[in-house]
Amino acid sequence: MNGKATSNRTKLERGRGALGPALELVHTGRAPTRAVLTAELGVTRATAGAVAAELEALGLIRVDSRPAAAAGSQGRPSHRLSIDEAGPVVLAAQVHGDGFRAALVGLGGRTVATAPTCAPVAADPAQVLGEVVAAGAALLRRSGRRCVGAGLAVPSALAEPEGTALNPLHIAWPAGSPVRDVFAERVRDAGITGPAFTGNDVNLAALAEHRHGAGRGARHLLCVATGHRGVGGALVLDGRLHTGSSGLALEVGHLTVSPEGRPCHCGSRGCLDVETDPLAFLLSAGREPGPEVSLLQQSRELLRSEYDDPAVRRAGAELVDRLGQGLAGLVNILNPDRIILGGLHRELFAADPERLRAVVADRSLWGRSGGVPILGCALDHNSLVGAAELAWQPVLDDPLTALA
Structure with a gap:
């Protein structure tokens, strides 16, 4: 292989390795322009441009190559980067003491559609999670959007690595309920694509606020x-x-x-x-x-x-x-x-x-x-947004593999 081909391959690998970090920067609002993205990634402008173009080709972000200049500014403004509002979504769900909420959430923590329910939570987690996933599946059918994963927030400590609810004190679920396995099974049964994750509701609220809100x-x-x-x-x-x-x-x-x-x-x-x-x-x-x-x-x-x-x-x-x-x-x-x-x-x-x-x-x-x-806290329904963050994480880690 000649030197030029080796150089091109190295640039391509470097750019692909930056896809995840670049997407996270746009996702969390820390890279609103290509100039900021270039500085944050520590790469050349050409590499940052190639990374942004590939994320746009994947349907994840939008690149505005001709943004309007701010009043009083001089020089050509940098390309603006934003989330593609028509891009894929994840199914996010939250169970709480008075019911549950299912939603479709896009990148950037933006809720696309939601289905709240206020009713007593049944003592059988499988029944409740079946209802949650059914509500989310209905949202997906109506939206016609691609789903890349699912996340669930529950009001209980979750033991790792099993994903069992150890102390669901404010809902009538039995201690030790295999919540993570049940949720993943219901997601698969509903034909929803992508991995399924489960977390404690306040943990997920903190994660959402750290990425998109007061944190x-x-x-x-x-x-x-x-x-x-x-x-x-x-x-x-x-x-x-x-x-x-x-x-x-x-x-x-x-x-x-x-x-x-x-x-x-x-x-x-x-x-x-x-x-x-x-x-x-x-x-x-x-x-x-x-x-x-x-x-x-x-x-x-x-x-x-x-x-x-x-x-x-x-x-x-x-x-x-x-x-x-x-x-x-x-x-x-x-x-x-x-x-x-x-x-x-x-x-x-x-x-x-x-x-x-x-x-x-x-x-x-x-x-x-x-x-x-x-x-x-700055976000409404931050536990729900945090559940979405769990589902988005594989895409943020490796967009090419997650969307293959």
Whole structure:
């Protein structure tokens, strides 16, 4: 083989090796132009152009070679890069205490179609996941889009590598249910192409926020969130979820914040899980939960519409103080560079941000000397978007192989 042929092959291999990293940069919004892509990849402009062209040929991105110049700018603007809105999708699903939601999600975390259901979750995971996948399959049929995988978020710790739900405390599934295997089987039975993945809902919320929301740019991101019931936590380190040796890390809901407090499902008392979730807020405010809508929605509506009520304000302050105590302990142990709050915690923080910051600063070792930024989560249905991220990961790793 002559030298020129060898050089061309090397360039081609280098470009193909950059396809995954390039796609992730566009997917997460970090490379809006070819010039930025060139700099981020550390390649030549020609290589970056070839990579972008190949991703466009795969139907994943769009390259605008003649973008309009910004007002007052000089010189020719760089090619603009964006997600191909007609490209493939993944099936994303989330099961929670009040039902489930199925959706089609494209690159960039963009939801294309969704099918929510609010109903009691059956005690048989196979039945529930069958209904979830059937709803997703119906969305796919109507859309006519290519599907490259499926992801599921569940309100339980998942043991690795088995993918079994160890403690589905707020749904009636048996402990140890083989959720990952059941979901994958239902996906195959429905004729949906691509691999199927399953993860804990708060872990996936953190992953989605890190890539597309309030966690962008953080190296050590702590996420704490209320779901429809209970409290969960997650940690993203240098872009990767920290799940521990067997998938069970960051069960922050079972930190004790009120030793004489409410009995917890885990057998202890006064855990974050039962002291700062939507049910705790409703009860502390003297409200009797109703069956009409989810506890999370009832809590949000109460906080938004009746925060001037002294009982509601006292309940909010009580939950904020307990949440702050828990966050301070986590700051002391984990030393994150950002904290994001989801679910009802986001709403409580928005109602009185300075109170929560003060509690965390007062109780954490390093709070007074620097402080940790605290933000509300930015994405709606972030666990669902995180489930989609699981399904997109093989494409981000190796677009050519995943789409072959």
